[in-house]
Amino acid sequence: MKKVLVILLSAVILLSIVGCASDKEVLNVYNWGEYIDMAVIDMFEEETGIKVNYNTFTTNEDMYVKLSKGRVSYDLVFPSDYMIQRMIQEDMLQKINMENIPNYSKIDDVHKNLSYDPNNEYSVPYLWGTVGILYNKTMVSDTVDSWDILWNEKYSQKIFMQDSQRDSMMVALIKLGYSQNTTDQTQIDEAMNLLIEQKPLVLGYLVDEVKDKMVQKEGALAVVWSGEAVDAMSMNEDLAYVIPKEGSNRWVDAMVIPKNAKNVSAAEKFINFMLRDDIMVMNANETGYSITSQSAIDLLDDEWKNNLAAFPTEDMLSRCSVFEYNAEATVLYNKAWTEVTAH
Amino acid sequence: MSKRRFSLPYLIWMSIFIVVPLLLVVFYAFTDNSSGKTVFTLDHIKAIFEPLYLKVIGRSLYMSLIATIVCFILGYPAAMILASKDFAKKSTMLILIVLPMWMNFLLRTYSWLSLLENEGLINRFLALIGFGQVQLMYNNFAVVLGMVYNFLPFMILPIYSVLVKIDKSVIEAAKDLGANNIKVFGRVIFPLSMPGVISGITMTFMPALSTFVISRLLSGGKITLIGNIIEQQFTITGDWGLGSALSLLLMVLIFVSMIFINKYGDESVGAGGLL
Amino acid sequence: MKKLLQRIYLFLILLFLYAPIIVLIVYSFNESKSRAVWQGFSLTWYQQLFTDSKILNALETTLLIALVASVVATVLGTFAALGIIKMKKKTFETVRTITYIPVLNPDIVTGVSLMMLFAFVGIELGFVSMLLAHITFCTPYVIISVLPKLYQTDISVYEAAQDLGATPFYALRKTIIPQLMPGIITGFLLSFTLSVDDFVISYFTTGGHVENLSMIIFSMARKGVNPKINAVSALLFVTVMALLLVVNKRELSSKKRISKNNKDTFLNREKQILSIGENEEK
Numbered sequence: 060m061k062k063v064l065v066i067l068l069s070a071v072i073l074l075s076i077v078g079c080a081s082d083k084e085v086l087n088v089y090n091w092g093e094y095i096d097m098a099v100i101d102m103f104e105e106e107t108g109i110k111v112n113y114n115t116f117t118t119n120e121d122m123y124v125k126l127s128k129g130r131v132s133y134d135l136v137f138p139s140d141y142m143i144q145r146m147i148q149e150d151m152l153q154k155i156n157m158e159n160i161p162n163y164s165k166i167d168d169v170h171k172n173l174s175y176d177p178n179n180e181y182s183v184p185y186l187w188g189t190v191g192i193l194y195n196k197t198m199v200s201d202t203v204d205s206w207d208i209l210w211n212e213k214y215s216q217k218i219f220m221q222d223s224q225r226d227s228m229m230v231a232l233i234k235l236g237y238s239q240n241t242t243d244q245t246q247i248d249e250a251m252n253l254l255i256e257q258k259p260l261v262l263g264y265l266v267d268e269v270k271d272k273m274v275q276k277e278g279a280l281a282v283v284w285s286g287e288a289v290d291a292m293s294m295n296e297d298l299a300y301v302i303p304k305e306g307s308n309r310w311v312d313a314m315v316i317p318k319n320a321k322n323v324s325a326a327e328k329f330i331n332f333m334l335r336d337d338i339m340v341m342n343a344n345e346t347g348y349s350i351t352s353q354s355a356i357d358l359l360d361d362e363w364k365n366n367l368a369a370f371p372t373e374d375m376l377s378r379c380s381v382f383e384y385n386a387e388a389t390v391l392y393n394k395a396w397t398e399v400t401a402h
Numbered sequence: 403m404s405k406r407r408f409s410l411p412y413l414i415w416m417s418i419f420i421v422v423p424l425l426l427v428v429f430y431a432f433t434d435n436s437s438g439k440t441v442f443t444l445d446h447i448k449a450i451f452e453p454l455y456l457k458v459i460g461r462s463l464y465m466s467l468i469a470t471i472v473c474f475i476l477g478y479p480a481a482m483i484l485a486s487k488d489f490a491k492k493s494t495m496l497i498l499i500v501l502p503m504w505m506n507f508l509l510r511t512y513s514w515l516s517l518l519e520n521e522g523l524i525n526r527f528l529a530l531i532g533f534g535q536v537q538l539m540y541n542n543f544a545v546v547l548g549m550v551y552n553f554l555p556f557m558i559l560p561i562y563s564v565l566v567k568i569d570k571s572v573i574e575a576a577k578d579l580g581a582n583n584i585k586v587f588g589r590v591i592f593p594l595s596m597p598g599v600i601s602g603i604t605m606t607f608m609p610a611l612s613t614f615v616i617s618r619l620l621s622g623g624k625i626t627l628i629g630n631i632i633e634q635q636f637t638i639t640g641d642w643g644l645g646s647a648l649s650l651l652l653m654v655l656i657f658v659s660m661i662f663i664n665k666y667g668d669e670s671v672g673a674g675g676l677l
Numbered sequence: 678m679k680k681l682l683q684r685i686y687l688f689l690i691l692l693f694l695y696a697p698i699i700v701l702i703v704y705s706f707n708e709s710k711s712r713a714v715w716q717g718f719s720l721t722w723y724q725q726l727f728t729d730s731k732i733l734n735a736l737e738t739t740l741l742i743a744l745v746a747s748v749v750a751t752v753l754g755t756f757a758a759l760g761i762i763k764m765k766k767k768t769f770e771t772v773r774t775i776t777y778i779p780v781l782n783p784d785i786v787t788g789v790s791l792m793m794l795f796a797f798v799g800i801e802l803g804f805v806s807m808l809l810a811h812i813t814f815c816t817p818y819v820i821i822s823v824l825p826k827l828y829q830t831d832i833s834v835y836e837a838a839q840d841l842g843a844t845p846f847y848a849l850r851k852t853i854i855p856q857l858m859p860g861i862i863t864g865f866l867l868s869f870t871l872s873v874d875d876f877v878i879s880y881f882t883t884g885g886h887v888e889n890l891s892m893i894i895f896s897m898a899r900k901g902v903n904p905k906i907n908a909v910s911a912l913l914f915v916t917v918m919a920l921l922l923v924v925n926k927r928e929l930s931s932k933k934r935i936s937k938n939n940k941d942t943f944l945n946r947e948k949q950i951l952s953i954g955e956n957e958e959k
Binding site: 121224262264276393397401 | 454455457458519520521537539540621622623624626630631634636637638639640641
C-alpha cells in the first residue's frame with residue numbers, strides 16, 4: 060500500500076513538472092482559436108530555434124479574466140482593440156520597442172494611430188475586419204443596406220444576431236443614431252429596449268455557429284464579422300455581405316506584450332515574423348480574415364483582393380469606427396446585455 | 403485507535419477542497435472587493451431579487467419542473483414494465499437503458515442539433531409527409547427536450563431498482579384481500595416505490611435546475627437559466643460577488659426542494675436512494 | 678394484449694433514447710458535412726479525427742486525469758472510510774454531511790467554488806488544478822461505496838489475525854481489504870466514469886490549453902455541427918457498450934463468487950483464520 064502511494068505521488072509530481080523542464084528558449088503565445096496557420100508556427104520554430112507554446116482563447120473577456128485573475132503568464136497576446144485599451148489603462152502591457160520590429164513599416168497607415176493606441180506604442184495590428192450583415196440573396200427580397208432590415212417582421216425567426224455584448228449593442232446604438240461607444244445611460248437603455256423588441260424575431264444569438272447555419276440556409280440574415288462572411292460566401296454563392304449605410308464597427312486584433320512577459324525578445328521576433336508578406340498571406344488564406352499590408356494583399360488571388368467584404372473601400376471604412384473601452388460603461392453594457400438575453 | 407488516524411489525509415483534503423471553497427462562496431457573496439478593500443455588503447444578495455434575475459430563476463424552476471414531470475410520466479411506466487415478473491430479458495433491457503447514461507453528456511445534448519434544426523432531419527421528415535416546418539430549436543421546447551433526454555434514465559433506474567425489490571407476496575396478499583389492480587397500485591406499489599421516486603426526482607430536478615450546457619447549445623443564446631448567469635459572472639463579467647450570491651441561491655433552492663421532496667416520502671435520501 | 682402494449686411502450690422509450698445517437702453515428706460516415714443530405718459512405722471524418730492533435734491530446738488528458746484521480750480518490754477514500762467508521766456519532770455526522778456536499782451540490786457550484794479557491798491560494802489553473810478538482814469530487818463516491826461494505830465486514834477476523842501475531846497493517850491488508858474489495862472496485866469504477874464524463878467542473882478548474890474530451894466537444898459544438906464529433910460519438914458508443922458488457926459479465930460471476938465466500942465464512946470460520954496466508958492465492 061505504501062509503495063503504491065509513493066509511486067502515485069511521484070507520478071503526479073513528475074507529470075506536473077514535465078511541462079516545465081526544457082533547455083530550449085520558449086515563447087508563450089495566447090491567441091484566438093483558429094486564428095493562425097499552424098504551419099507558420101512550425102516555420103518560426105525552425106528558423107529561430109525558439110519553441111512556441113501556443114494557447115487559445117474564445118473571447119476577449121475570457122482572455123482578460125485568465126490574465127488578470129488566473130496568474131497565467133504569456134509573452135505575446137492577441138487581444139482586440141477595446142481590450143487593448145483596457146489593458147493599457149490597467150497597466151497590464153509594456154511598450155513595444157518598434158526598432159526591434161523593422162517590418163512595422165509595412166503596415167498600411169489606415170491601421171495606425173487608432174483611438175485605442177493613438178501613438179502606436181503598445182500594439183502591432185495583426186488582422187482586422189468589419190461587422191456587417193450577411194444575407195442570403197434568394198431568401199431576402201428587399202434591398203439590404205440598412206440595419207433596419209433586422210427588425211423587419213417579414214424575416215421573423217430567420218435572423219441571427221451575435222452572442223456578443225458589444226457587437227449587438229453596437230447594431231442597436233447605430234440604428235438609433237448614437238455612437239457605439241456611448242456612455243450615456245439613456246441611450247444604452249434605448250438600445251437595450253430595441254434589442255428586447257427584436258428578440259421575438261431572432262432565431263438565435265450565435266457566434267461561430269452562425270457561418271455554418273447561414274450556409275445551410277437556416278437563416279436569411281445574420282450579423283457577422285467580415286472574415287466569417289468571406290468564408291461563408293465561398294461555401295454558398297447565394298450569400299452576400301454589406302456594411303449598412305448608417306455605419307458599423309471596424310475591429311483590429313493586435314499583438315501586445317504583457318508586463319509580466321518572460322521572453323520579450325522572442326515575442327518581438329515573432330511579431331516581426333508575422334509581418335512578413337509570405338507569412339501574412341499564409342495566415343490570410345487559413346483564417347479568411349483581412350491582413351494589414353498592401354504589399355501582402357497584392358499577393359492574394361484576384362477574387363479575394365477585390366472582395367469588398369474582405370477589403371472594403373475607403374468610403375465604406377469611413378463609416379466604421381473602433382470600439383473604445385470605458386470601465387463604467389462596461390458595467391452598463393453588461394447589465395443591458397444580460398437584460399436582453401435573460402428576457 | 404490507530405484506525406481513526408487513517409481518515410486524517412481525507413479530513414485535511416476535505417477541509418481544504420470542500421469546506422474552504424464553500425466558505426469562499428459565502429465570502430464573495432457578502433463582500434464587495436472592487437475598491438481593493440473588503441467591505442461587507444448585501445448588494446449582491448439584493449441584486450438577486452431584481453425582476454431580471456427573478457425572471458431567470460422562475461424560468462429555471464419552471465423548466466426543470468416540467469422536465470422532471472415529463473421524465474416521471476415517461477419513466478415510471480417504463481420502470482414498472484421492466485420490473486414486472488412477466489418480463490423476460492431484463493438484464494439486456496437494463497443495459498440498453500443504462501448505455502446512454504454512460505455516453506458523454508455533451509454528446510447526448512449535441513446529438514439533437516442535427517435533428518432539431520429547421521433544415522434538420524425531423525423537419526425534413528415532416529416536409530415529406532406534408533406538414534409545414536416546425537421550429538424545434540432555439541426555444542423552450544428544445545431545452546426541455548434536452549433535459550428530459552439527458553435525465554430520463556436517471557428517473558427510470560432508481561424507480562426500477564426499488565420496484566424490483568418489492569416483496570411479491572405483499573401484492574398477492576392485497577389482491578387476495580379483494581383489491582383490484584388500481585387499488586393495488588395506489589395503496590401498495592406506489593407508496594412502496596417512494597424511495598425510488600424520490601431518488602429519481604432528485605437526480606432529475608437538481609441537474610436540470612443548475613444546467614447551463616443544455617440551454618447554451620440548444621437555445622441559441624435565447625434562453626438564459628440560472629446556470630448561464632452564474633457561468634457568465636465567472637467567465638465574462640468577472641463579477642464574483644453576483645456569481646457567488648446566485649450560487650448560494652442555487653444551493654438554497656436545491657436544499658429546500660430536497661426537504662420538500664422528502665416530506666412527501668418516508669425514506670431519507672441517504673440510505674436507500676443513491677446507489 | 679397487455680404484453681404487446683408494454684413491449685411497444687418500452688420500444689418507443691428506447692427509440693427516443695437511441696434515435697439521436699444512431700443518427701449521429703450514421704452521419705459520421707457521411708461524405709459531406711451536411712446533416713440533411715447523404716452524400717456517400719466515407720471514413721474521412723474518422724481519418725481526420727485520428728490526425729487531429731487537439732482531440733487526441735484531449736483524450737489523453739481525459740484518460741490520464743481519470744486514472745490518476747480515481748486511484749488517488751480510491752486510496753484516500755478507502756482509508757477515510759476506515760477512519761470514519763471509528764468516529765463518534767457527532768464527528769461522524771459532520772464528516773458525512775461534508776462528504777455529501779460534492780455529491781449533492783450542483784456541478785457548477787463545485788466548479789466555481791474550486792476555481793475561486795485556486796485563484797485565492799494562487800494556484801495557476803491547469804492540469805494540476807483540474808486533477809485536484811477531480812480527486813475532490815470522486816473521493817466522496819469511494820467513501821459512499823466502501824462504507825456500507827465496511828459495516829458488513831467481520832471485524833473479529835481482523836482481531837483474530839492480530840492475536841495470531843500479524844501486525845495491524847498486515848492484518849488490515851489480508852483480512853479487511855479483501856472483504857472491502859467489491860466496494861473499493863465500485864468506488865474506483867464510479868470515480869473513473871465520473872471523471873471521464875465531467876464537463877462543468879473541468880471547465881472552471883482548468884487553464885491554458887489543458888482540455889478534456891468534454892470541453893473539446895463543447896467548443897466544437899459551439900462552432901456548429903462537425904462530423905468529427907459524430908465520429909467521436911460512434912467510437913465512444915462502441916467503447917461504452919463493450920465496457921458495459923464486460924462489467925455485466927463480471928458482476929454475474931462475482932455475485933456467484935461472493936455468495937460462495939459468504940457460505941464459507943459462516944461454516945469455516947476457524948479454517949479462514951488459520952489460512953490467512955493462503956488467501957493470497959485468491
